[in-house]
Amino acid sequence: MDYFYVSPKQIRDRIAIVRDDEFKHLTRVVRKKEGEQIILLDGEDNSYEAVIRAIAKDHAECEILRSRHRLNEPAVEVTLAVSILRNPARFDVMVEKATELGVRAIIPMVTERSIPKNEKHARLEKIALAAMKQCGRAYLPRILPLSAFGDVLTRAGQFSLRLIPHEQSSAASSIxxxxxxxxxxxxxxxAVGPEGGFTEAEIAAAIDKGFLAVSLGPRRLRTETAAIAAAGWIIGSS
Known part of the structure; x- marks a missing residue:
């Protein structure tokens, strides 16, 4: 069955209205007809089995038959703070795979060794939305504003566990x-660093804020690989 995104604001009294790009995809790409069943995802942990009751010029009206909350979401909520990369396409891949794995939020981050780039927030949100629909997930990960590493450390206290992959730390334990x-x-x-890794000062600052240095194995990983691997380990073990 096909998945479509619907804003929570477009759901009322068991009727959901599909508009804009999702409406175009529904009618022009997969060519759904009145009477066919689809699954709607609201990005807020809710999925809906629905039937298309009417197709108008700019929207489709769907009747909700059944709803489910937080279906197949991980028990642990993982947030990835990842350095922006010289090649934006690699960051895009990380966002896509992190969404599929079940990450709840992604923070594009600037560190001392990051290559300055203008991260296009809207593009990253579109990538996350497409990945959410592709894997049938009902929660849309939040793509938070670009943040300095120091700001990420300041907000880190709200998390019950804080990890920083660092292959050169003798104190690092396996994840x-x-x-x-x-x-x-x-x-x-x-928190995952850039191609050149975190500086020793950044590692020390993170540990001072309660981060634990962890190892992801014997090889040096690209930033996007490290982020995906670390998230996968944590979510898979929950």
Missing amino acids: EKVRGDHPGASSVLI
Whole structure:
């Protein structure tokens, strides 16, 4: 069955209105007809089995038959704070895969060694939306504003577990061990550095804020690979 996004504002009294790009996709791409069933995702943890009752010039009216809340969402809420990259396409891939894995929020981040780029927030949101529909997830990860590493550290206290992958730290434990030592952590922040890695001063500042240095294995990983691998380990073990 096909998935479509519908804004929560367009749902009332078990009637959902599909508009704009989603309406075009419904009518022009997959060519749905009145009477056919679809699944609607509102990006707020709700999915709806619905039937198309009427198709107008600029919208489709759908009757909700059944709703589900937080279906197949991970028990742990993971936020990724990831350095912006020289090649934006690699950051795009990270957003797509993180959405599929079940990450709740992504913070594009500037560190000392980041290559300055103008991250296009709207493009990242579109990538997350497409990935949400592709995998049938009902929650749309929040793409937060571009933030300095120091600002991320300032807000880190709200998370029950804070991790920073760092392959050169002698004090780093495997991410599996750290997760096993904190089975009750319900919210996890993972900070991932740029191509050149975090500076020693940044690592020290993070540890001072309660971050734990973790290892993702014996090889040096690209930023987007490290983010996906770390999120996968944490979500998969929850």
